[in-house]
Amino acid sequence: xxxxxxxxxxxxxxxxxxxxxxxxxxxxxxxxxxxxxxxxxxxxxxxxxxxxxxxxxxxxxxxxxxxxxxxxxxxxxxxxxxxxxxxxxxxxxxxxxxxxxxxxxxxxxxxxxxxxxxxxxxxxxxxxxxxxxxxxxxxxxxxxxxxxxxxxxxxxxxxxxxxxxxxxxxxxxxxxxxxxxxxxxxxxxxxxxxxxxxxxxxxxxxxxxxxxxxxxxxxxxxxxxxxxxxxxxxxxxxxxxxxxxxxxxxxxxxxxxxxxxxxxxxxxxxxxxxxxxxxxxxxxxxxxxxxxxxxxxxxxxxxxxxxxxxxxxxxxxxxxxxxxxxxxxxxxxx
Numbered sequence: 001x002x003x004x005x006x007x008x009x010x011x012x013x014x015x016x017x018x019x020x021x022x023x024x025x026x027x028x029x030x031x032x033x034x035x036x037x038x039x040x041x042x043x044x045x046x047x048x049x050x051x052x053x054x055x056x057x058x059x060x061x062x063x064x065x066x067x068x069x070x071x072x073x074x075x076x077x078x079x080x081x082x083x084x085x086x087x088x089x090x091x092x093x094x095x096x097x098x099x100x101x102x103x104x105x106x107x108x109x110x111x112x113x114x115x116x117x118x119x120x121x122x123x124x125x126x127x128x129x130x131x132x133x134x135x136x137x138x139x140x141x142x143x144x145x146x147x148x149x150x151x152x153x154x155x156x157x158x159x160x161x162x163x164x165x166x167x168x169x170x171x172x173x174x175x176x177x178x179x180x181x182x183x184x185x186x187x188x189x190x191x192x193x194x195x196x197x198x199x200x201x202x203x204x205x206x207x208x209x210x211x212x213x214x215x216x217x218x219x220x221x222x223x224x225x226x227x228x229x230x231x232x233x234x235x236x237x238x239x240x241x242x243x244x245x246x247x248x249x250x251x252x253x254x255x256x257x258x259x260x261x262x263x264x265x266x267x268x269x270x271x272x273x274x275x276x277x278x279x280x281x282x283x284x285x286x287x288x289x290x291x292x293x294x295x296x297x298x299x300x301x302x303x304x305x306x307x308x309x310x311x312x313x314x315x316x317x318x319x320x321x322x323x324x325x326x327x328x329x330x331x332x333x334x
Contacts, residue, residue: 003029006161006168009046010175010219013161014207014231017269023164034212043219045175050139052192055179057224060199064155065127066099067201070227070248076311077330078129078229078250079323082106083117091320092121096327099127101158101229101313108135108165115145119152128154129203134172135162139180142172143189146181150198157181157200158229178202178223203227206249208238209269214245221246229313232265234276234296236303248310253297255316255326257289290322298329305333 004011005023011030015022019031037043045055062068069076078099081092089112092100100121104114111117118130130149134142149157159177161170172180180190187197204220206228207213217228228249230242242249256262259281266272276296283292297314304312316322 006164006170006173008161008170008173009048010173012210012216013173014205015164015268016207016210017267022268031212034215037212037215040215040218043215043222045179045219045223047176047179051176051179051190053179053183053188053190055182055223057182057222058185060185060201060226062201063199064201066129066156067226069098070310073310075305075309075334077314078311079314080316081121081320082317083112083114085112088320089117089120093124093126095320095323097314097323098311099129099156101129101131104131104133104160104162105135106317107163108168115148115152115154118149118154122153127156129156129158130154131158131160132177133160133162134170134174134177135165135168138171139190142177142180143184143195146184146198146200147196149200150196155200156203158203158205159225160205174204175220175223178204178220178225182224201226203229206230206242206245207269208233208241209271213241217245217247217249227310231270232315233300234272236300238271239303239307239309243307243309250311250313251300251304251309252313252315253300255293255297255314255319255322257284257293257319259284261317290325294322294326294329297326298333301330301333 012028016028019027021028062071076098078101079097080101082103083089102114102118114130118128122128159174161174184198189195202224204225208230225247227247230252232252232254242251262272283289
């Protein structure tokens with residue numbers, strides 16, 4: 001597994017910082033693997049010996065409103081919600097966006113179980129994408145979660161390896177999770193054992209700051225990824241790179257007034273332009289930080305809309321109020 005702390009076979013993970021592992025400051029071995037890649041034929045998904053089924057992609061007709069809009073070329077906005085407690089979950093259910101992404105213990109900090117929270121929002125008539133991370137879950141647990149999403153009517157899944165956190169453990173990576181989901185479309189688990197059928201639409205995270213991200217995305221496409229959602233972007237020029245991915249990819253817009261959050265992202269390889277960061281500092285000093293991030297978000301939204309991106313994905317950790325405010329802005333653009 002090339003010394004990977006996350007036991008990845010299909011790396012690198014989204015935690016790559018330049019060429020360095022997020023867990024420790026050694027060069028990620030998967031970067032060299034991409035540098036020495038001979039052809040795209042080497043990008044087939046890699047499975048461990050416990051997989052007795054191949055990663056064969058089974059096509060799926062759109063089952064969800066999210067996928068119907070995506071296939072129909074209709075611009076849509078997804079918004080990320082973090083169900084820290086019942087109050088935040090109820091607040092999220094009032095958001096007017098086309099689709100809600102439900103997070104899965106970001107940074108390894110526990111919140112309400114993602115399957116329960118996703119099912120709860122679905123029961124209220126919301127279109128949902130459940131984020132499912134491999135961190136702290138065995139393949140048995142991941143199988144059970146996917147089967148539970150199926151019977152809950154939550155048929156959109158974002159397959160993630162997951163952030164590194166204290167006491168982290170990883171049985172699978174995001175690509176093998178996609179392969180597991182492919183097997184479950186036919187009613188089999190990783191070993192070929194017959195279990196329940198789960199036919200979920202599959203998405204993945206996209207890191208536009210990784211030099212070889214398109215190649216990484218091709219491997220995910222070979223495992224059945226149908227859409228992508230990117231790490232936060234702050235510069236319109238990155239949109240072209242996202243539009244060149246092998247599946248429709250939603251650029252992510254971060255609505256935050258926190259300098260600490262931006263510094264955290266920069267430490268982990270996200271390119272936050274100097275003028276953006278300094279502009280936020282000035283806006284905070286002048287008491288108009290909310291207006292600043294909403295204005296910058298609108299510029300990115302307009303750029304994505306004009307370039308015919310499939311939509312945008314919104315992140316606003318701890319600030320559902322900014323998501324409500326941004327909807328009023330989005331209606332003007334759309």
